Amino acid sequence: MGHKSDKKLIVNGKRADGRELDQMRPIEMQIGLVNRANGSALVKFGDTHAIAAAYGPRELMPRHKQEADRGIIRTRYNMAPFSVDDRKAPGSDRRSTELSKVIRLALHPVVFVQDFPKATVDVYIEILQADGSTRVTGINAASLAMAAAGVPMTDLVTACSAGKIDGKLVSDLNGIEDNFGEADLGYAMIPSKNMVTLLQMDGALTKEELVTLLNMAKESCKKIYEMEMKVLKEKYEKALE
Amino acid sequence: MRERYAYELIQKGMRIDERKFDEFRKIKIRTDVSNKAEGSAHVTLGETQVIAGVKLKTGEPYPDTPNEGTLIVNAEFTPLASPDFESGPPGEDAVELARVVDRGLRESHCLDLEKLCITPKEKVWTVFVDLHMINHQGNLLDASALAAITALHNSQVPKIEEDTIIRGEYVSKLPVVFTPVNVTVGKIEDKFILDPLIEEENILDSKLSVSVRDDDKICALQKMGEQGINFDDLEKMFDMAIKKSKELRKLVK
Amino acid sequence: MTENSVVVPGELLGDRKGRKLGQGLYLDGENVFSKFVGVPRINDVEMSVVPLAGVYLPYFGDRVIGVIESVEVSGWVVDINCPYSAFLPLSEGVEGFVDTQRTDLTKFFDIDDVIMCVISRVTKNKTVQVSMDDQTARKLVGGVALKVTPSKIPRIIGKAGSMIMMIKEKTKCDIVTGQNGLVWIRGENKAKAIEAIVMIEKESHLSGLTEKIEKMLGE
Numbered sequence: 001m002g003h004k005s006d007k008k009l010i011v012n013g014k015r016a017d018g019r020e021l022d023q024m025r026p027i028e029m030q031i032g033l034v035n036r037a038n039g040s041a042l043v044k045f046g047d048t049h050a051i052a053a054a055y056g057p058r059e060l061m062p063r064h065k066q067e068a069d070r071g072i073i074r075t076r077y078n079m080a081p082f083s084v085d086d087r088k089a090p091g092s093d094r095r096s097t098e099l100s101k102v103i104r105l106a107l108h109p110v111v112f113v114q115d116f117p118k119a120t121v122d123v124y125i126e127i128l129q130a131d132g133s134t135r136v137t138g139i140n141a142a143s144l145a146m147a148a149a150g151v152p153m154t155d156l157v158t159a160c161s162a163g164k165i166d167g168k169l170v171s172d173l174n175g176i177e178d179n180f181g182e183a184d185l186g187y188a189m190i191p192s193k194n195m196v197t198l199l200q201m202d203g204a205l206t207k208e209e210l211v212t213l214l215n216m217a218k219e220s221c222k223k224i225y226e227m228e229m230k231v232l233k234e235k236y237e238k239a240l241e
Numbered sequence: 242m243r244e245r246y247a248y249e250l251i252q253k254g255m256r257i258d259e260r261k262f263d264e265f266r267k268i269k270i271r272t273d274v275s276n277k278a279e280g281s282a283h284v285t286l287g288e289t290q291v292i293a294g295v296k297l298k299t300g301e302p303y304p305d306t307p308n309e310g311t312l313i314v315n316a317e318f319t320p321l322a323s324p325d326f327e328s329g330p331p332g333e334d335a336v337e338l339a340r341v342v343d344r345g346l347r348e349s350h351c352l353d354l355e356k357l358c359i360t361p362k363e364k365v366w367t368v369f370v371d372l373h374m375i376n377h378q379g380n381l382l383d384a385s386a387l388a389a390i391t392a393l394h395n396s397q398v399p400k401i402e403e404d405t406i407i408r409g410e411y412v413s414k415l416p417v418v419f420t421p422v423n424v425t426v427g428k429i430e431d432k433f434i435l436d437p438l439i440e441e442e443n444i445l446d447s448k449l450s451v452s453v454r455d456d457d458k459i460c461a462l463q464k465m466g467e468q469g470i471n472f473d474d475l476e477k478m479f480d481m482a483i484k485k486s487k488e489l490r491k492l493v494k
Numbered sequence: 495m496t497e498n499s500v501v502v503p504g505e506l507l508g509d510r511k512g513r514k515l516g517q518g519l520y521l522d523g524e525n526v527f528s529k530f531v532g533v534p535r536i537n538d539v540e541m542s543v544v545p546l547a548g549v550y551l552p553y554f555g556d557r558v559i560g561v562i563e564s565v566e567v568s569g570w571v572v573d574i575n576c577p578y579s580a581f582l583p584l585s586e587g588v589e590g591f592v593d594t595q596r597t598d599l600t601k602f603f604d605i606d607d608v609i610m611c612v613i614s615r616v617t618k619n620k621t622v623q624v625s626m627d628d629q630t631a632r633k634l635v636g637g638v639a640l641k642v643t644p645s646k647i648p649r650i651i652g653k654a655g656s657m658i659m660m661i662k663e664k665t666k667c668d669i670v671t672g673q674n675g676l677v678w679i680r681g682e683n684k685a686k687a688i689e690a691i692v693m694i695e696k697e698s699h700l701s702g703l704t705e706k707i708e709k710m711l712g713e
Contacts, residue, residue: 059577094336101333109469117619119577147503150548152529155504195469201462202348207479229502236500236546
């Protein structure tokens with residue numbers, strides 16, 4: 001964000017990758033893939049690929065971390081070293097520490113933690129290929145993985161990004177747009193409840209621009225919600241013949 | 242126990258310390274509190290205390306911004322500030338606070354980073370803002386952001402001779418061009434409060450941190466807390482933050 | 495909503511209309527929503543969702559297979575394949591009076607013994623108690639316990655027990671299923687029975703499974 005660049009991100013009203021301003025990249029969702037986990041999912045937003053696996057509810061150790069009246073959720077967001085242009089040193093850093101926290105809080109509102117006191121649900125997200133919007137792609141994968149794991153939830157969580165590039169407000173930033181744009185919004189919501197569970201923005205926006213951007217993100221999330229419902233139903237309806 | 246009391250009061254439109262929902266605690270700011278630093282500020286927000294210290298060091302620029310200095314924000318939740326803080330590497334709360342303050346400063350472009358270039362592509366100033374928690378009585382984030390921008394405003398650029406920094410001698414003020422201010426809006430059920438006490442923080446459903454620049458542009462957002470925020474409440478929360486930011490900005494000198 | 499439709503978390507199942515709420519649901523006002531990916535069971539008196547995935551969480555009355563984890567002064571700690579261990583008190587484990595001062599409880603159940611038992615109590619904070627006071631409860635001697643996905647147990651049992659009956663007949667094995675996802679098998683031919691159960695778990699989504707299992711067992 002904020003790097004000065006002569007790179008044109010919008011040409012003739014279209015974005016460099018040919019998309020309309022409010023158009024998301026092609027989205028793919030797949031359930032399964034990690035059979036050792038209680039649930040798992042792979043989500044692709046264009047060239048950003050995130051895989052998530054959910055374990056639990058399972059016994060929480062050490063015991064002093066247990067809470068008598070509710071369970072906890074633990075999350076880990078991690079980028080594979082080969083997921084970016086210049087190899088990323090393996091392991092956690094300040095960015096992944098923060099993202100693991102905000103992702104946990106983005107998922108927490110939908111989970112009936114009181115249904116599994118003293119236990120934990122662990123959700124691990126690995127970014128296999130990064131081209132912008134990795135945290136929100138990861139949240140969608142995590143939401144599907146948790147549902148597939150049979151974690152008791154009030155709803156699914158959906159997430160997307162939006163931002164401002166070359167002075168225009170756009171949906172779903174790719175890597176270049178994220179790096180060279182003017183503002184970037186990470187957003188997650190529970191569409192049916194109209195509840196926002198992740199909200200991060202860097203840039204410099206007027207309140208009016210911000211509200212427009214939020215409405216764009218909300219629209220994107222509605223579409224993602226339909227896709228999440230569809231992929232889950234297809235997977236399990238098949239299982240019922 | 243105080244949490245329960247705070248909750249009951251908020252339900253009735255009141256607070257433990259008799260403040261209004263949109264009222265900050267008394268703010269005191271002292272500058273130049275550490276004479277080895279290039280600039281420093283001590284912010285007291287009621288009983289909450291944070292010190293920000295600025296140090297400058299020469300270093301290499303990032304390859305994609307060869308003519309600009311760099312900014313690094315770090316926060317330490319020192320164990321002296323609260324029985325809940327432990328020594329050791331920064332935990333996720335400290336990392337988050339530092340990164341939220343960092344984004345508020347960075348995205349507002351409050352520093353004219355081009356003026357912090359010494360030799361393009363080779364040598365630039367790196368501005369370190371270190372945030373030290375002294376007493377945690379709630380709302381460390383807003384206090385930290387206030388300490389950070391005040392310390393930057395009061396910082397000077399050291400004199401440099403043949404690659405050596407001459408300690409104690411300065412050539413100019415740090416080029417600060419904007420004054421971003423952070424306002425965190427706390428939400429508990431249908432009520433919104435500013436500057437929560439620690440007892441109030443513990444019962445909030447969610448919080449939204451909003452960093453606002455002099456021209457009322459919003460330059461960073463961070464949603465915190467375990468519950469969601471209703472989409473329709475967001476604009477109201479932005480308005481509260483923007484309004485309060487003007488008041489807080491007057492305190493930064 | 496058709497019989498075989500799948501609901502997802504947050505999906506509206508309809509108005510409560512005074513009906514009893516079973517598992518897998520939550521209420522928001524009068525609206526009833528699903529908590530799980532699962533199959534809704536809705537009639538005039540009751541609503542519930544049978545989850546299609548997930549680890550086992552204990553409910554009162556469930557018949558489960560447990561493994562003795564430790565022997566305590568006044569009962570046994572039992573692993574019931576879920577995040578919580580269960581306690582089997584002496585009084586619920588053995589009929590009649592037992593003098594704990596003079597009796598070594600391992601003579602009833604020892605570590606690693608497998609038992610079929612019933613969940614007799616689950617507190618809000620998931621302290622779980624099991625009991626042997628049930629017609630199906632017994633010690634399962636010899637044999638092996640196999641772990642499967644708990645939601646696949648009904649498939650292994652089959653309609654009115656048809657699938658499990660067939661496996662029992664063809665393999666001449668004793669087979670006991672626990673709602674907690676454990677299947678206990680004993681008999682000469684247990685390898686064949688395990689093969690069949692693993693196949694059901696893996697391919698439960700394929701049609702013609704009964705015929706396939708029958709063919710496999712007939713070989």
